[in-house]
Every structure is written in structure tokens, then in C-alpha cells.
Amino acid sequence: MNIPFTNLPRLVIIGGGFAGVALARKMIKEDVQLVLLDRHNYHTFQPLLYQVSTSSLEPDSIAYPLRKIVKSGQNTYFRMAEVEAIDPNNKKIQTNIGAVSYDYLVIATGAKTNFFGNATIQNNAMRMKNLPQALNLRSLMLENLEQAVITTDPEKRKELLSFVLAGAGPTGVELAGGIAELKLNVLPKDYPDMDFSEMEIHLIEGAPRILPPMSENASKKATKFLEKLGVHIHLNTQVTNYQDNLVNTNTDLSLKTATFIWSAGVTGAPVAGIKADSLMPRANRYKVNQFNQIDGYKNIFAIGDISVMATKTYPKGHPMVAQPAIQQGNHLAKNFKRHLKGKDMIPFKYFDKGSMATIGRNKAVVDLGKFRFGGFFAWFIWMFIHLWFLVGFRNRFITFFNWVYNYINYDKAARLIIRPFKNDNGSVERV
Secondary structure (H helix, E strand, O other), X not given: OOOOOOOOOEEEEEOOOHHHHHHHHHHOOOOOEEEEEEOOOEEEOHHHHXXXXXXXXXXXXXXXXXXXXXXXXXXXXXXXXOEEEEEOOOOEEEEOOEEEEOOEEEEOOXXXXXXXXXXXXXXXXEOOOOHHHXXXXXXXXXXXXXXXXXXXXXXXXXXHOEEEEEOOOHHHHHHHHHHHHHHHHHHHHHOOOOOHHHOEEEEEOOOOOOOOOOOHHHXXXXXXXXXXXXXXXXXXXXXXXXXXXXXXXXXXXXXEOOEEEEOOOEEEOOOOOOOHHHEOOOOOOEEEOOOOEEOOOOOEEEOHHHEEOOOOOOOOOOXXXXXXXXXXXXXXXXXXXXXXXXXOOOOOOOOOOOEEEEEEOOEEEEEEOOEEEEOHHHHHHHHHHHHHHOOOHHHHHHHHHHHHHHHHHOOOOOOOOOOOOEOOOOOEOOO
16 A cells, blocks of 8 residues: 555554545644545545535535545545455455555444345435436436437336436435426426426335424425425335336336436445444444444544444444534544543544434424424525535535526536446446
8 A cells, every 4th residue: 555654553444435535634734644545536425426426516516525624634644445344453454456454443434325234225216325327327317318308108208208316305405406497497498399397207106295204394394395395205105116117006006117216215325344343234324432433442433324332322323414523523522532641542522413304495394402394594594504514615616506496597517428327337327
């Protein structure tokens, strides 16, 4: 890896997501050698991935170079690497570009899409957990529209103009709203010779209401907003299969679609080498104590979505969203500073800053403590919060400019097929 020898303690962070970046930014000036590892050379602002998929933003608006985050430190290094295994006994990490030793290790690998063991859905459905996947989804949707405008087969056109999403959490709701906004305000201008009354958007949820993690008030308002946009909502329904462009469920509902998007759950992304009993069964998340130390290890920590810190308020761990990850990263930095000075570490306490989801132009829902907001004011709060947490002034400026432009002109300027959609094995997909 070409990382120089040092007498300073070496802190290795695996993962450049919200948790890893928060920790790295607080530790770059400390008396440690900091090594940040990630398989990509950029940090992704995941809450806005759906806007890349629906052509509202270009990927560089929500991505930030990891090297720029660590460059101001004297003893900081970034390596683009895929971590293959951890050797706790020898304090080493094996990657695809070589090995590196550590004194302190922080695992911040986040989460990946959970298909609950359904291999057929995993092989055929679209997902949206990173920028390449968001771009794949954008390309597929635009390619299907191009095919729909030239086909003479009405059944095939209906299939191409059908969008089905499984999972009505924030990702599914925001993506459904984004596609509906395209249908109402943008696509009819791009395709004046196509009848968009044929375009259907279906949102499928296994729970009795959408946005299950949020309040019932938020669910009701979000349902009202989505239905007004023309989204068909199917509750108490679970997708059982997707093959040959056919979505099957545990009810009588079946849908033909060339665009099936899976947003029904996430699971942890653990690294090989940590003992199995340190992982929560099924969730694939590391059990950590109140200092974020992994169960059974003193010098290996886990923060963010990959960790489960059971408390009275959160017996199953904190929500797998940005705020717990950022707060754990910041808090662990404070504890490292205390530890390096010979002081005791202090327990982590999560401050719930609320939850929110946007459903389209002027429409959002916000749960903020005992307060519940919906509509334009909630949408304004959502915009402000997301701009505030974007990394880098340039990203904030470009994103704000795009939002203002889209709002005034009812337009989305990034409807470009830069590359044809490719599935996970690299082959070009054709409908």
C-alpha cells in the first residue's frame, strides 16, 4: 500500500460513508497516522441518490472526493481498496492492493440492499444504494422511454411505461414521487407524441401503511401526496418474485413492468475475519457496546449502519440513517482524543433530530420531536437540511442552483443516457 512506517498509533477506517467521513474529519489533526480505505474514491450523499436516478441532479452534485477530506492532515492517507479480510490476531487488514497493519480499526462499511434470500429478485431487480446503481436506473428508465415511443405493440408499450417499486420507506416514497413528477411536468414535453396517461407508477409495501418508521400523520400525508400525483399504492402486499418482466406478490396483484425497483430493505455489509458471534443474526451488523467497540474486541470499533448498539430507547439499534452514523463518527473521535490523553471514554448518546421524506415539488413530511409538518414548509425544511449536510461548498451551490432552476422551469436538465444500462455482470441489458 506504500504507507510509511510511523511511531504514531495507526488508525485505519474502512468506509468513506457518513460515519467514516465524520470520524476522519475530526481526527486528521490529531497525533495519529490516519488511513482511510474505500472501494470508491468519493463520498456519496445517499439521501439524494433518487434525484440522480430521476434526472434532477448529476452525480458530481452529491459526490465528494475522499482525498480532499483527508488532504489537510500531515499523517493522513487514502487508499482506494476493496477490503477482503481482517486478521485481528495480527492486527492486519488484507485488501485487493495489499495488507496494512493497524493499532485501532474502525469498521464503517455501512449497509447494502437486502433481498431476504430471494435470488431471482436479486438477479433481476434494480437497486439504488450507490452512484453507479443510480446511474444504471436513470439509464434504464430513459432507454425504456425511448423504446416505448417507437414500439407499435400496445402491450409492450404499457410494460415499458410501467414503474413498480417494492418498499415504501423513505427511498421508495421519494423515488415514486420523483418519477411521478417526471410524468406530470417533464416527460410530456420531451415526448409530445406519446400518451403519458398510459404510464403507471406502483408502490408496493408489506406493512399496513407507507413510511412505517415515521409517524402515522406523516404516512397519511405522504399517501395523500402520492395519490394526488397518480401513484398507485398497494399495502399489506409483499413481492415474491420478479422474472421475465412479471412482478408476483402474495396477493392477487401481478404487474408487468420493464422497470422494477427494489427498495424493501437493507442489511449490514460486514467484513470477513470478525468472529461470527459478534454479528447480529440476520441483520449482519456488529454488536457494539456504548463506546462502539465490537463485542469481544478492545481495539476494533464499528460505527454507522454496520453497528448495533442496543439501548432502552433503541433495543434493536439506532435507525439506519445518516444522523446516527454522523453522530457516532463525531463521538468516537472525541473518545479517541480522550483515550490518547489517558482519559476514560464516555458513552454514546443519540440525539434524535427527526426524520423526513420528500414526495415531490412543494411536498414533504417531517417528524421533528413532537412536531409534525407536511406540505411546503416541510419541503423547505427538507431542502435546508439536505443542503446543510452536503459535503463541499461547490456541491451545495450546484445542488441549490439545480433545485431553483427545476422549480422555476418545471424542468430537469440531466435526462442523458451517458452509458447504456448494464447489469451486475457487465452485459448490456435490452428490454
